[in-house]
Amino acid sequence: MPMAIELQDITKVYDDGDQPVLSHVNMSVNDGEFFVIVGPSGCGKSTLLRMIAGLISISSGKLFINGTQANDLPPKDRKLSMVFQSYALFPFMNVYDNVAFGLKARKMSEKEVKDRVDHALDMVNLTKFAKRKPRALSGGQRQRVALARAIASDAKVCLMDEPLSNLDAQLRARMRLELRDLQKKLGLTVIYVTHDQVEAMTMADRVMVLHDHKVQQLDTPINIYKNPKNEFVAQFFGTPQINLLSANFSNREFKINNSFSLPVRRQFDDGQYTIGIRPNEFNVEVTQKGSNARTREVSYLGDKTVATAEILDGGQIVRLVLNNQVDIAEDNLIKITGAKQFYVFDSKTGEVLFNEREANLNATITAE
């Protein structure tokens, strides 16, 4: 597949700081791909996007756009459009002029401008709002104007900087689908920055996880969820969050505390590890006998039950997601008998040592 955008060893150091904001980022975005960059705030994801756009200079490394090196290319020659979190609409222009702004700046003929704007407004269902000023529009409509601006430009690559985070939850869910739909229809290549793992999971063809100024993992959403490379990635994806429990390995079992341990067939060096278990992968019985945990908060969500429980003797808290067959209330004693799947992380580096597929093959997990 042709590569629309390729980054090689991209590093950014600001003049007034000695720590790099981003170091050695390598990624390539295919034509027509929906590529999501996700990470917590301050991880450098917006900086990365602005380097691709040419709004911020690149300290070192190479950026290729459509096969040509573009490190020093001015933004307008990079043939891309950008959608901002704050929409970046010009408040003194009406919707039509906002969408036409870039086209006029590029000296397109009057007729072509009109055709493109009309088409773009039609795509986002805003034709009848063409004469309105942005402040007379709702948040969702404003964001659609910003999208129309990207559609109207002839750029095939669109950069989006958290475009949905100013919208309320319901609208965001709808816009996610609309956006994805639009992207497919137009065959756009999208690089999408977000801090929301749900957006990343639902929209992306591929996801790049940024944290601590470095790329943590780059893969499809499913692979990222199933085979997280490290503790951070495991923790970042999935709601409720994965449980990370410190455990001690000896005698072929991970001992979390006296009442809860996970035996494995595989051999590890004796010592401290971090065990990751997704909340929905615990095996739980509600029983007084041999119980090893006590529920604290229980909330019924209709199709499932989300609970937190304290493991007796040791006090570590775990999050549980149970199907509705299990009937529990707050302050019940329960017995965690094991986990369907779990991850083993190096307790110092956080790197995954033992992944799920191997877990299925090699481990039978039962409680004591």
Add this chain to the structure above:
Amino acid sequence: MQMTNDRVAPVSAGSRRLKKVGKYLLLIILMFIVVSPFLLGFWTSFLPTAAISKGALWGKLSFDNYVAAVTTTPILRYLFNSLVISLFTMIAQLLFCSMSAYAFVFLRFKYRKFLFYVFLATMMLPFEAEVIPNFMTVRDMGLLDHFAVMIVPFMTTAFGTFMLRQSFMQMPKELKEASDIEGLNHWQFYYKVTLPYAKISMVTLGAYSFLSSWNQYLWPMLTTFSDNFRPVQDGLRQLQSQETFNNWGMIQASAAIVVLPTLIVLFIGQHYFKA
């Protein structure tokens, strides 16, 4: 709890009303104090001078004073002079202040902060302290007794730059980024985005600079010697001393004429401030 609430409610409503009445009464009194000289001046401009000299507040109302002011004094010429000076000063200030403010906000250059503080420091100096060196400068430039002498020294102000800088800084930086992606250069961004975005601040500065230029007194008095270039404020003063007998009615009429443009500017300005 409920009972005390019931008992307290009407009392507090009554005292609230009393408070409101008192507040408005005070405001009305203050308004009269502020407005009365203006109203008195306007009223006397319609009275014959004989009546004014006697200290009477009543007499035959007529436009005679206005006719006299326009026909016997160069008041219209003064008005024209002031209009030219104020308009040019206003346009120059809007242009140069917005350009320097733009540079301080959107351009990165060495010592930007330091230069801005130097800029601000000039605001600390009262105009009166600059009068003598300024006078020597314009005299050496040969600008005395000309429109230029009242425009050139006031083409830019630190205050205007400061005010517009504040307003430009409030622009979301995404607007600049979006414009960069569309390939706008600094000039295009300046007049296509920055100026319309800061329209209200521009109108405010325009009104302010027009009025302060219109109300200049000391500087034109020092630098103009002929009716051809004298602005209204100094012209008014001129009317008074030219004759031994002061035609107060006519002077009042002239003053009323002079105030009119000020009011017009304020009304136009107010229309925009609301937006």
